[in-house]
Amino acid sequence: MDRREFLASTCAAMMTPGLRNPFRDDLDRIGLQLYTVRREMEVSVERTLYEVGRIGYRDVEFAGYFGRPPRAIRQLLDRNNLKSPAAHISLDTLRSGWFRTLQEASEIGQKWLVIPSLPENARDSIDSLKRTAELMNTAANDAQTFRIRLAFHNHDTEFKEVGGRRILDVLLDETDPKLVDFELDLYWITKAGADPFDYFRRYPGRFPLVHVKDSGGAPEHRMTEVGRGTIDFARIFAARKQAGMKHFFVEHDNPSDPLSSVRVSYRHLDSLQF
Numbered sequence: 001m002d003r004r005e006f007l008a009s010t011c012a013a014m015m016t017p018g019l020r021n022p023f024r025d026d027l028d029r030i031g032l033q034l035y036t037v038r039r040e041m042e043v044s045v046e047r048t049l050y051e052v053g054r055i056g057y058r059d060v061e062f063a064g065y066f067g068r069p070p071r072a073i074r075q076l077l078d079r080n081n082l083k084s085p086a087a088h089i090s091l092d093t094l095r096s097g098w099f100r101t102l103q104e105a106s107e108i109g110q111k112w113l114v115i116p117s118l119p120e121n122a123r124d125s126i127d128s129l130k131r132t133a134e135l136m137n138t139a140a141n142d143a144q145t146f147r148i149r150l151a152f153h154n155h156d157t158e159f160k161e162v163g164g165r166r167i168l169d170v171l172l173d174e175t176d177p178k179l180v181d182f183e184l185d186l187y188w189i190t191k192a193g194a195d196p197f198d199y200f201r202r203y204p205g206r207f208p209l210v211h212v213k214d215s216g217g218a219p220e221h222r223m224t225e226v227g228r229g230t231i232d233f234a235r236i237f238a239a240r241k242q243a244g245m246k247h248f249f250v251e252h253d254n255p256s257d258p259l260s261s262v263r264v265s266y267r268h269l270d271s272l273q274f
Helices: 003-015 032-044 045-055 070-079 098-108 126-146 167-176 184-190 196-202 233-237 256-273
Strands: 031-033 060-061 083-088 110-113 149-153 180-185 209-212 247-250
Touching: 003 256, 031 032, 032 045, 032 060, 032 256, 045 060, 045 070, 045 256, 060 247, 070 083, 083 098, 098 110, 098 126, 098 247, 110 180, 126 149, 126 167, 126 180, 149 209, 180 184, 184 196, 184 209
Parallel strands: 031 060, 031 247, 060 083, 083 110, 110 149, 149 180, 180 209, 209 247
Antiparallel strands: none
16 A cells, blocks of 8 residues: 555545544543442442443442452452552551552552542641651552552642642652652642643653543532533643553542443543544
8 A cells, every 4th residue: 555545545534433533542441430439339349340341441440349358359350341450548558557458459450559638637737748758658669569559649639838839749749759659630630720731741750540520610610520521631631641641530529320420421531532
């Protein structure tokens, strides 16, 4: 096939409904933070994971295992063609039960354990933030034995200033990039009025995990399904290499119909190109 034939066939493919544009990128795996469907998980972990896989999700991020042991979780994932790259844990887990948590995560096949938030006394001063970062560095160093990385997930609180510096900036500066990653929540950074591209530029490669949920816009920033709000996800994902993005987890804190909500978000992301 010569150059003219290639261009002709490519243009024809671009005009064919249902085919991807070969000059643009898309998400090959879409994940779900299972906190979104926590009520369903309380009723039946087995049924919920089945429904999540049936929608099309291939990755899930846990926020508790609802009494199921690691081996049972791994079996359920395998049965539903799912993987769990990450799970949320509390900061206190780094102080007590850390090696047991790492062992369980390893059995499930997870590569990240994520701290979803900090208590106020762990972020109320520069000194407390430095102590928190030191704890993270130490725990993350221990996690290397299990080939697991530690990460931190932001809310809008982390864009407030303490001692003249943003909380998130202090954590990024004080944690070791070789050990500690960050899970950027694209809704909360939007609500806080911060610029994700500024963080991608200043801290390239530090954000392998992202939470994907949409905002209805200022001033209320009502949380909504992906594609029904104002966040330009295509533009953000186009910077995925600079940011270091590897996993994308849909989340909605309080959807009225969780399974319907995650289905809407999945369909939008599955069709998104950037």
